[in-house]
Amino acid sequence: xxxxxxxxxxxxxxxxxxxxxxxMDGKYSFINEHYAxxxxxxxxxxxxxxxxxTMHPDDRNTCIEVSTKCFENPTKLFPATIxxxxxxxxxxxxxxxxxAMLDDKKNPAGIFCLGYNITKYVGEELxxxxxxxxxxxxxxxxxxxxxxxxxxxxxxxxxxxxxTSILDKTLLDSNTSNICDMILESxxxxxxxxxxxxxxxRT
Numbered sequence: 001x002x003x004x005x006x007x008x009x010x011x012x013x014x015x016x017x018x019x020x021x022x023x024m025d026g027k028y029s030f031i032n033e034h035y036a037x038x039x040x041x042x043x044x045x046x047x048x049x050x051x052x053x054t055m056h057p058d059d060r061n062t063c064i065e066v067s068t069k070c071f072e073n074p075t076k077l078f079p080a081t082i083x084x085x086x087x088x089x090x091x092x093x094x095x096x097x098x099x100a101m102l103d104d105k106k107n108p109a110g111i112f113c114l115g116y117n118i119t120k121y122v123g124e125e126l127x128x129x130x131x132x133x134x135x136x137x138x139x140x141x142x143x144x145x146x147x148x149x150x151x152x153x154x155x156x157x158x159x160x161x162x163x164t165s166i167l168d169k170t171l172l173d174s175n176t177s178n179i180c181d182m183i184l185e186s187x188x189x190x191x192x193x194x195x196x197x198x199x200x201x202r203t
Contacts, residue, residue, distance in 0.1 A: 004101055004112050008032070011114070018094065018115040021101065022051045029110055038117075041087030056083035056091055067111050070100035081118070092119045146198055157194070161187045 004021065011019045012032045019032035028047045036046065039054045046053075052060050059082045066080045078098045083091040096115035103109040164184040 016116055021110055021112045023110045024108060026051050042085055054084050059083055066098045070098050070111060071108050074100040074102055092117055157187060157191055
């Protein structure tokens, strides 16, 4: 327990880290000043209150599971991500390391936790995820455009070029033959434009 007391003293005035401990009844036995200030909207005297009053109800099971692991492996630290009430109807995300506390006789005495706010990081992760989803969506759209350009559009265009070429070789008057030549040339130009669009889209 001496190490825990030294750690509590060291981080009591931290402006970044949360330090808390709970007893075997699941009640706060210690909170540092930073934690007390950040969650004073829940209760101004958290010590002696149930640990779960500051958190999202769905995260209670996470605490129970991680605490169980701590007592099964008292020399190890175990991580947990917990949502905490922000005082405005929402939640902040916090990341923790849990460790079992043992008394002088090596009996379970509670849980010691070191944590910090990761809300900004989670927000950036969500933005990145949305951006990746948008990129994937745009990529699929681009693939569809490439397919349509290279198959659905060029197929009938190739037919037009072929039919115009055949028509141009039949006995036509000079005016009609000239029109066929212009249709053929315009079709070939359009075909080259489509080829260029498909090529650029694939690079």
